[in-house]
Amino acid sequence: MDREPEELQFLGLFGIYKESFKIIFSWRKIFNKITLALVLPLTFIFLAHMQISALIFSKIIHNEDALDYTRSDTAAYNRLSDRISSEWVAFWLFKAAYLVFLLIFSLLSTSAVVYTIASIYTAKELTFKKVMTVVPRVWKRLMVTFLWSFLIVFIYNVVAVVFLVLALITVNPGTIGGTTLLIVLVVLYFSGVVYISIVWHLASVISVLEDFKGIKAMRKSKALIKGKMWIACAIFVKLMIVFILIEFAFEKMVVHGEKLGIWSRVFSGIVCFLLLMQLFLFGLVVQSVFYFVCKSYHHESIDKSLLADHLEVYVGEYVPLRGKDIQLEQFEV
Template sequence: MDQEQEQMQFLGFFGIFKETFKIISTYKEIFTKISLSIILPLSFIFLAHIEVSEYLFGKILDNEDIRDQTPQNTRKYSTLSDLISSEWTYFWVFKVAYFIFFLVLSLLSTSAIVYTIACIYTSKHITFKKVMSVVPKVWKRLMVTFVWNFIIFFVFNLLALVVFACWVAWVDFTNTGVLILIVLAIVYVVLFIYISVVWHLASVISVLEDDYGIQSMLKSRELIKGKTGVSMAIFCFLNICFITIQVGFESHVVIGKHSLVVRTIYAILFFLLLSVLILFGLTVQTIIYFICKSFRHENIDKSLLANHLEVYLGDYLPLKSKDVQLQNFDI
């Protein structure tokens, strides 16, 4: 990173993107190796999951349509019912297997990118072999943070469901009622994005500091203050890009009417775009961590952070927060 630490706080929306492009292009060799080993398989699994899910679900719908046209209490009806039950079982087993593999690769990707960016920040010599030796020691901490994020999102959505149920029970579809619903929907979306941003920053904290799980979520909530707006804006932009790629893949590949050659070309295109987006997004969230530290005048001692990163190569001993942020500095 060629930005001085005290100057990083002034990076805005476009400045963060520029810094991200600069880091990836400067250290393209290590990022290319990480992409080939982890991010490309992650992208492939995600897109393949869309294709396979559409195929399995389509078969279920077709068989259900046939069963609906078949007289009940017949052998054919019973056979179709058994077949549909089996297909639903296969469908959900596939979904669970996909979720497990996707989650593991996501955590591994996050571990690799955050560790790499931190090594670049501290001017440590970094090799692909070193990164891959560290990743297995870090992802378990990220898993704990993810579980807490899942719990928080579950409670949040449960409360949102209760609020919506109260709206249905007590408010009619009048102009005022619809306005209230719109306001509630906006509040829900904003809080959803905020929690997501806090989680992403907590993931970086889980790698670079001793806190993880709920502690990293709480610390992330404090750390992001002052940079909440730009962080949420970047999160929205990246997710719009992600949704665009997903919709494009579904439209041109999964349910597209193009020839096999054209669909294959589209599949490769969206596959590469998704891989680049994942790499870019993980790099951005790590840079935002250092920007938030700079904005709050929490000086990160590079030598101690470098020692912490080196510890990952031996027996894991988490770095204490007080070691990462030795002192506040004034501008």
């Protein structure tokens, strides 16, 4: 980034998008390598999961339908029952493996992109080999932050279900007042989900660049977002809408697109794959740029030389940015 630190605070929504595109195109060689090594497998895992899950589930549904028309206490009935049980086990084992690999490549991709953006910001020498050396050493910090965010989301959903049950018990959903209350609760629920997601994504960047992880990174993220909440919401919602559209198109034209023909499905799958892969990369770059925008907005200008020192691999270990070592300059606007 060739902008001065104090200039970043004035970037709006489209300014952040423009800066992100500029960084990707200016450093496309290294971003292409990161994409091929980490983002491409992440995209493949996500889309392949949709296709394979649909195939396994369709077999389960087919066998369950056949079981309904098979007389019980017969050899055929027992075979079908055993087959369905095995397919359900395979289905959930596949889901578990999918989530593990999705999480691993998601954390590795985040680590690589955040480290790369920070290196560009400090104008330090950057190579793909150095990125891949640092990445395995920082993703554990991201894992801690992810587990905390997962716990927060779990508790949030439990509380939301309790409130929803109480609402259904105390009011009649068929009345205008009851319907209005349910709509308000749904809006509040999704607003909370968006807020938690925004805090988590920024906390992921903080976990890589600062000496914060887990709940401390979430608190730091919450503080940084103040004053930039509407921009953060706009970024998240727009990226999520594009993500949902790509996912919907893949499901309709590839997963359930038998009527389109094999070549149309292949072409649609390739297009969706390329779009989603670029969306993942762009989203990671945007959240990294947004971090520096928030730091600038709160007049916390990280000394580039000190940040560069902390991004170096020191005696084979990645050293995160520590509050006691870094000077946050207060600059005048």
